[in-house]
Amino acid sequence: MNKKAIIHILGLILVFESAFMLLCIIVSILYNEHDIRAFAYSFIITFFTGGICWLCTRDFESGKMKRESFIIVTLVWVVMSLFGSLPYVFSGTIPSFTNAFFETISGFTTTGASVVSDIEALPHCILFWRSITHLIGGMGIIVLAIAILPYFGFGGMQLFSAESAGVVNDKLHPQIQKTASSLWRIYMLLIVLETVFLMLGNMPLFDALCHSFGTLASGGFSTKNDSIASYSPYIQYVIIVFMFFAGTNFALFYFIWKRKWYKFKRNREFRIYGGIVLLVSVxxxxxxxxxxxYDIEEAFRAGTFQVVSILTSTGFATADYGAWHPYLTFVMFLLMFGGACVGSTSGGVKIFRHIILIKSIRTEFKRMTHASAVIPIKINSRSVSPEVVYKVLAFLVLYIIIFAVGSLAITITGLDIESSMGAVATSMGGIGPGLGVVGPANNFSGIPDAAKWILSFLMLLGRLELFSVLIIFSPHFWRG
Structure with a gap:
């Protein structure tokens, strides 16, 4: 195990994180607020800890980093969240470290579950830091580092694959750095576009930036207590459109830019994604x-907003779906297990895996009547290898098991069954609001600390798609 390489990269990422804390200091100065000291302390601790780790391990030996990549990716998200909690603690906005860590890892994993009861009372620099955690975590911490730091040439592919642990990865360029850069350029372009459209609806620049970060990252942190409910219908429609974009495979935007329309037209997952959004919204x-x-327009807007928000795991809300008819609440709960497209910033199971599952079931029915037939599973006119099918089925089984065990664990901490299942589903899917006491009209501040630590772990599991985290707990991993 190349321990020096692990510490070296963690140190570099911490230095990287401290740079974003400087942006919050600038925001504090612009708004003449008194939380500069909290971010200054956070910056100094984060920068010097990272710098010392980086400098003391410069002599590490680079090479293959297959096992190390899983440890690095998991630790990066945990360490970033630990140091990212400091501004909340030092400023006194979230004095409890448990709550501060929960808020931070919820931000970085783009879950959007919050423990803050009065969001509008927070200073601008803290609100901006909450949104920055979405911005960084949306496309991925390691992917961002690879995109802007040529230094990550060694082991870059292993790190990229470990963090973007989907069942398929569209490699846009032969070099992994160019792929990461292209994804981040598309990501930032969409953020700029949404910011402009929100400002055209009279949303202030600060709020427009924060909501754009939350939308394109499929995060859900808002600057308002009622999320998006108090904003105009125009702004709600803009956010619906960009939430839908966030749930789309970002590689498709690249292919459209390169005028490779056939790749867009042939993408079965996107067509099903659009169909589900349309059908369920109606x-x-x-x-x-x-x-x-509801009247016609309000029903269409409220229904479509909640469906797109939950399916893409964004978590913004314009209505309390927990107060709707139980049938509608159950539909929202089912959507928590949906997810959007592979290669998007959304969480959840992803539509691609559901397609594989359905096709696998159909194939088994056919084999029962044609035992000797060779029936390949195809998506986009291409055969899916048995290895991918096996990984998908293993993922789905594991996802259900973790959901069941997690729900049981949360009930042991004192929550009722509905709230426990909602909290686990929303944490694993990276959605934000759940059901019951953690529904859209409430938050996670009142649940026990033990439950918050369990849910924090489930957020990490969901964001890194289970295997990248769980593999390091396997005895076989350490024997290799």
């Missing part, structure tokens, strides 16, 4: 009209 909207007595 069904929920009709139910809101006839059951909850």
């Amino acid at each position: 069904c929920v909207s009709l139910a809101l009209m006839f059951v909850e007595h």
